[in-house]
Amino acid sequence: MSQSDTEHHVIELGVNVDHIATLRQARGTTYPCPVQAADIARQAGADGVTVHLREDRRHIQDQDVYRIRREVALPMNLEMATTQEMLKIALEVLPKECCLVPEKRAELTTEGGLDVLSQESALTDYIAELSAAGILVSLFIDPEPTQIEASQRVGAAIVELHTGQYAEAHGAEAEAELARIQTAAQVAHGLGLQVNAGHGLHYQNVAPIAQIPEVVCLNIGHAIVSRAAITGFYEAVFAMKQIMNGARLEGEGAGF
Numbered sequence: 001m002s003q004s005d006t007e008h009h010v011i012e013l014g015v016n017v018d019h020i021a022t023l024r025q026a027r028g029t030t031y032p033c034p035v036q037a038a039d040i041a042r043q044a045g046a047d048g049v050t051v052h053l054r055e056d057r058r059h060i061q062d063q064d065v066y067r068i069r070r071e072v073a074l075p076m077n078l079e080m081a082t083t084q085e086m087l088k089i090a091l092e093v094l095p096k097e098c099c100l101v102p103e104k105r106a107e108l109t110t111e112g113g114l115d116v117l118s119q120e121s122a123l124t125d126y127i128a129e130l131s132a133a134g135i136l137v138s139l140f141i142d143p144e145p146t147q148i149e150a151s152q153r154v155g156a157a158i159v160e161l162h163t164g165q166y167a168e169a170h171g172a173e174a175e176a177e178l179a180r181i182q183t184a185a186q187v188a189h190g191l192g193l194q195v196n197a198g199h200g201l202h203y204q205n206v207a208p209i210a211q212i213p214e215v216v217c218l219n220i221g222h223a224i225v226s227r228a229a230i231t232g233f234y235e236a237v238f239a240m241k242q243i244m245n246g247a248r249l250e251g252e253g254a255g256f
């Protein structure tokens with residue numbers, strides 16, 4: 001192992017496959033399949049798979065969650081709202097981690113972090129039920145020390161720091177957001193919490209977040225699915241043209 005290997009901070013990638021399901025739901029087809037995508041992520045070196053089972057089921061469906069848990073050899077991080085329906089599903093699926101997120105039906109994606117401070121007693125009971133089943137509970141919060149301290153009080157094992165504001169900012173504002181996340185990571189680590197981060201991370205903005213020493217895992221979805229659509233586009237057009245001209249599609253790589 002070279003010196004740079006030993007010095008390099010090893011960080012995990014949790015691949016969020018929600019938007020593979022978004023594409024499927026847009027046409028009501030059976031493809032593209034998030035189970036297949038999760039397994040490809042595994043083959044490519046992902047450390048975990050993340051799925052957000054939303055209350056409105058706009059992308060990931062219940063069957064996807066059960067199938068990925070059964071069929072894909074990766075630790076699962078199940079993102080969900082703090083409802084009784086989701087608690088029941090989580091206790092059946094038994095993912096390695098549950099990440100509790102705020103959910104509003106009209107939002108395009110998860111817009112802000114969970115306000116832990118305003119619901120400490122309800123969250124304490126909810127987290128206790130998941131923890132008793134051996135599930136590690138993660139809270140998706142804004143990088144604010146008060147929310148981190150509250151996360152520790154309610155019994156979370158992990159905080160996932162919301163990087164959305166960092167991802168949307170530019171220049172000095174992005175630097176300030178990065179500093180806020182770095183400080184939050186130190187505070188959380190100091191309190192004994194595992195530190196994850198995610199939301200809005202892409203190929204141009206991920207590096208400074210991946211270099212924060214306290215951060216253990218990044219959960220990334222939209223940018224990966226988007227890049228796959230573009231980098232895979234040439235092959236997809238080429239294969240279609242070949243089949244139209246009499247070629248046979250080989251292997252199951254295309255999946256559909």
Ligand code: PXP
Binds near residue numbers: 018140220222
């Ligand atoms: N982490 C959490 C808690 C999320 O809700 C999401 C979006 O579902 C992500 C990470 C991934 O965000 P993105 O799709 O922007 O990479």
